[in-house]
Each structure stands twice: as structure tokens, then as C-alpha cells.
Amino acid sequence: MEQLIQRHNSIVARTPVQFRRYMYNKIDWSNRMIGLTGPRGIGKTTLVLQRIKQQLQGEKVLYVNMEDFYFTTHRLVDFAGQLSKLGYKYLFADEIHRYPDWSKELKLIYDYYPDLCVVFTGSSVLDIRKGVSDLSRRAVMYHMQGLSFREYLEYAHGIVVPVHSLEQILQQNAEVGAIEHPLAYFAEYLHNGYYPFASESGYIEKLKQIVSMSVDADIPAFAMMSYAVAYKLKRLLSIIAESVPFKPNMSKIGEMVGVSRNVVAEHLTLLEEAGLVAQLRDDTVGIRQLGKVDKVYLDNTNIIYALAPQNANIGNVRETFFNNQARVVADVVASRQTDFCIGGASFEIGGRKKGNAQIEGLQNAYVVKDDIEYGHDNVLPLWWFGLLY
Secondary structure: OHHHHHHHHHHHHOOOOOOOOHHHHOOOOOOOEEEEEOOOOOOHHHHHHHHHHHHOOOOOEEEEEOOOHHHHOOOHHHHHHHHHHOOOOEEEEEOHHHOOOHHHHHHHHHHHOOOOEEEEEEOOHHHHHHHHHHHOOOOEEEEOOOOOHHHHHHHHHOOOOOOOOHHHHHOOOOOOOOOOOHHHHHHHHHHHOOOHHHHOOOHHHHHHHHHHHHHHHHHHHHHOOOHHHHHHHHHHHHHHHHOOOEOOOHHHHHHHHOOOHHHHHHHHHHHHHOOOEEEEEOOOOOOHHHOOEEEEEEOOHHHHHHHOOOOOOHHHHHHHHHHHHHOOOOOEEEOOOOOEEEOOEEEEEEOOOOOOHHHOOOOOEEEEEOOOOOOEOOEEEHHHHHHOO
């Protein structure tokens, strides 16, 4: 216990507080049990440590990483009981999915120790979603994604721009006076701005390691797959990275990867749950998650450039960015005539020379262009959609 406290004190003292992720103020910290999930490397650990450092100084609180060797010989529920007896009010358990039977023991902690608030994080979304059913009516779950373009401007360049609603963007009411050269910053962001470790050296190699860890460890552990299957998942990711906006032909992909068409669909779902791809569905059944898959994108543009640095398709990059940023604030679905539909609005994505032909005859339709700084009429700059969170 004493070593855990020392590690807690050391890591909290080193935690930077100058910049906080968008999710920090969205979490209702008054709940007794909170779960924070999201892909590897997006800043979940820093966020919870900032909560401790800025709001819980002087409280009886302990942060632990569940990969610590201490938990190979000590049960989490017993540890929580010990903390409760010592008067602790808060337990922050990082990388909870690394601990066997984590969801069952968190359920017991919630039931046995009502005075102990627990916040847990998990990078393996697959394992977390499998275990959350045990915590129904107990844990309040939040899912965080990587830096928005707006967050990147503040984090990497100290440029503070307010969050904009989708309505503000559509009404051409973007307050962007603080950004003098938006397109230069936007190009940086598309290549290496989605993850908070972008300022560190070796960014692309670290990002590749995150992808490999998800494919080689997280997915096989969840689905009990072999390494040979993990190789096929990487091959599938490479195909998506190098494609034009990707309309999946399951039979053709199966031939390329070496699996049946049904297995391709299963693999794409696993990659989506792991936060590596995003499947764009139509709204034929009224529920986005159950609609037919129309296109498949990598989760964010940085992964595209990491996996296909010489062969990234700019159309794919643009659509990936739009889908990635807009999905945080709205349900994004496929459109029969344009690229995307959000509510009653249609969006066609393209470059500076993109015309209006695709949206002729449509009500509430917009052309979203890359390589322009400002909008007019129904033409919107692509980078504005990076201001939504």
C-alpha cells in the first residue's frame, strides 16, 4: 500500500494542467462510479490525474494502475475494502481491463462500499463493453476520442478558439479570428494532430505501435484469435488506408485478405469496436448502428498517413476527417445523393473546385470544401468542422 501511495504522489505531481481535454467538463463527477473509455493514447490517464490534482487536493484519494504487480496477488475488491476502512473517498483505477473479472469486482465494490467513489478507465473498448453489462445501473460510462482540430490548436499552438455548435457552422457564424493561417495548421493536424503525444518525437512510430497493440493484443484476446488472423486484420487496415472513400465489397475484400465475406464483416466490426475503423451506415431502419454499411473509413486521418504515407487518397482523408469530428456531436449517416447526412442536412465533401451539381434540388444541403479559409452561402470550409468539440 505504501508503494502505491508513493507512486500516486509522484505521478500526480508530474501531471500537466495547462490543457484539459473536452471530456473533462462533460463528466458528471458526482456519480459514485464512472467509466471512461477510448482508444489508446488519447489522454484518458492525464484527464483523471488532472481531476485529482486540481479538484481533489486534500481529499483521501488514490490513483492506481491495474497493470501494477501489486494486483497480481491482491484482489481489487479487498483493496477497495482496505481503502474504505482507512477513510478513502476516491479510487481511480487506470487500465481496468488489465485486471481479470474487473466488472464483477467493481459491482461488488459499488454494493459493499457506498462511501467510496470509483473512476475507472479502459483502452480496450472491446473488453470494456463486454463487462459493462455487469455494471448496469451502477457505472455511468463516457467515451472519449482524440483531439479535435480546435483542441489541437490550443494544445500545440496556444491558439484558443471556442467550441462551435453545428448550427453555428451551418449559419456561417464561426468565430475564427484568432486563427491567422488555418489551412497550414489544418494540414499539420490531418497528419499528426489527433493524439496528444503529437509533440513528442517519433510520433508516427508510436502511432503504429498503438495500432499494432490493438490488433496483436486487444482484439485477439477478446475474440480468441490467432496471430495469423491479426496479420489479416492489418492487411484489411492497409486496404482501407490506401483506398478512395471505401465502399466495402465483402466478397472482393475476402479474396484479397484470404477470408470469407462473412468473416470480413466480423473483422470490420471488431476493428470498429477497437477504435481503428468507422463504418458509415445508412438510416434504412431508423437506427444508425443497425443500418447497412455504406462506407468504411479508418478512425482518423493520422492513422491513414501512418499506414499509407505515400498512397493516402485525399478524398478519403477529407471524408474521414468530417466523419470523425462530426460524429462526436451528431449521428452521421450515409446519404443516397451526397456523402453524408446529419439530421435533415446533406453534405458533399470535396476540394476547392468542388461544384454544386451534387446537391442541386436538395433542401438544406451544403458543399464542404477543403483548401478554403472561409465560407459563403451553402459552401462551408472543411476545417470548421474541427471546431465542434
